[in-house]
Amino acid sequence: MSDARRWFDLSSPFRMKRGGELVGARLAYETWGELNAARDNAILILTGLSPSAHAASSDEDPSPGWWEEMLGPGKHIDTDRWFVICANTLGSCKGSTGPADVNPVTGEPYRLDFPELTLEDAANASFELVRGLGIDLLACLLGNSMGGMTALAYLAQHPGSARAHASISTAAQAQPFAIAIRSLQRESIRLDPNWQQGRYDDAHYPEAGMSIARKLGVITYRSAMEWVGRFARIRLDSDQRDEEPFAVEFQIESYLAGHARRFVRSFDPNSYLYLSRASDWFDIGEHAGGNVDNALKRLGVERALVIGVETDILFPLPQQEQIADGLRAGGAEVDFVALDSPQGHDAFLVDIPRFGAAIARFLAAL
Numbered sequence: 001m002s003d004a005r006r007w008f009d010l011s012s013p014f015r016m017k018r019g020g021e022l023v024g025a026r027l028a029y030e031t032w033g034e035l036n037a038a039r040d041n042a043i044l045i046l047t048g049l050s051p052s053a054h055a056a057s058s059d060e061d062p063s064p065g066w067w068e069e070m071l072g073p074g075k076h077i078d079t080d081r082w083f084v085i086c087a088n089t090l091g092s093c094k095g096s097t098g099p100a101d102v103n104p105v106t107g108e109p110y111r112l113d114f115p116e117l118t119l120e121d122a123a124n125a126s127f128e129l130v131r132g133l134g135i136d137l138l139a140c141l142l143g144n145s146m147g148g149m150t151a152l153a154y155l156a157q158h159p160g161s162a163r164a165h166a167s168i169s170t171a172a173q174a175q176p177f178a179i180a181i182r183s184l185q186r187e188s189i190r191l192d193p194n195w196q197q198g199r200y201d202d203a204h205y206p207e208a209g210m211s212i213a214r215k216l217g218v219i220t221y222r223s224a225m226e227w228v229g230r231f232a233r234i235r236l237d238s239d240q241r242d243e244e245p246f247a248v249e250f251q252i253e254s255y256l257a258g259h260a261r262r263f264v265r266s267f268d269p270n271s272y273l274y275l276s277r278a279s280d281w282f283d284i285g286e287h288a289g290g291n292v293d294n295a296l297k298r299l300g301v302e303r304a305l306v307i308g309v310e311t312d313i314l315f316p317l318p319q320q321e322q323i324a325d326g327l328r329a330g331g332a333e334v335d336f337v338a339l340d341s342p343q344g345h346d347a348f349l350v351d352i353p354r355f356g357a358a359i360a361r362f363l364a365a366l
């Protein structure tokens with residue numbers, strides 16, 4: 001299969017917020033549409049923890065992307081009008097430099113020698129990419145989930161670098177419930193004997209730890225309402241059950257196990273740890289003496305769209321309201337949209353009709 005990914009060389013050394021630096025680091029990205037002569041039609045998409053830069057299909061890579069129904073010619077994010085960039089997060093394992101990559105200084109994989117990573121570092125890497133593409137001012141900076149926090153970090157460090165901002169199912173600072181869940185996910189990986197302080201290999205991979213981490217995540221990505229509607233208390237047929245004591249019995253358990261199987265070998269455990277901790281560390285208030293509202297006032301955008309979901313337990317609606325109020329106090333014209341999607345946090349990935357309509361309306365007015 002062809003690959004539409006491109007790579008951008010970051011400044012070397014690339015200096016990190018909490019100390020340390022990367023030498024020869026790069027960022028993976030994809031683009032759709034054409035940058036116009038004025039260079040004022042660019043949209044940058046910053047992703048959640050696990051996606052790659054492949055948000056949508058293209059002539060170079062026709063495989064469906066993780067936001068396939070949202071992005072493309074004539075779609076909600078219309079690439080006939082917009083030049084769209086999607087960056088894979090620094091620290092990931094989907095093409096951008098991360099813990100699984102070789103440290104050119106030592107010739108060995110970074111593993112836990114990778115510098116402490118913050119979302120501010122991820123934001124600065126994406127800022128370098130945008131400038132490297134010859135774009136001084138984004139038409140819109142769009143971030144969802146962890147990418148929404150990264151987008152806020154981007155604007156906090158580079159105020160006025162985007163005319164508009166679309167903030168989707170995210171938070172201005174990590175909150176206790178999300179920190180608690182992510183802490184358990186990291187603990188499940190670290191307590192797996194095969195993790196070996198980050199020195200696992202294909203033959204000795206922390207499969208159980210990653211599986212539990214993924215299951216915990218999936219549980220929080222959807223809502224209790226959806227679990228009831230999809231699975232209720234339906235049990236597996238007897239021929240689908242293992243004979244072991246306490247083995248999987250309900251359909252919901254089987255669903256979670258299937259999700260975990262598809263994920264565990266597709267994502268690097270150390271990258272998961274680094275990005276998860278970076279999410280916990282994020283607090284935009286650090287950019288304004290500890291005051292979140294003051295930090296949001298200073299981002300320098302003219303227009304903003306803030307979308308939240310009423311059933312989202314990971315990034316609940318009051319966190320979206322805080323972002324909307326802060327941006328409004330800073331002089332931005334803000335559209336706040338609270339959706340009643342039953343799918344919880346993952347709604348931005350699956351409830352495309354509702355999310356797409358809100359995003360399309362917002363972009364049409366830019």
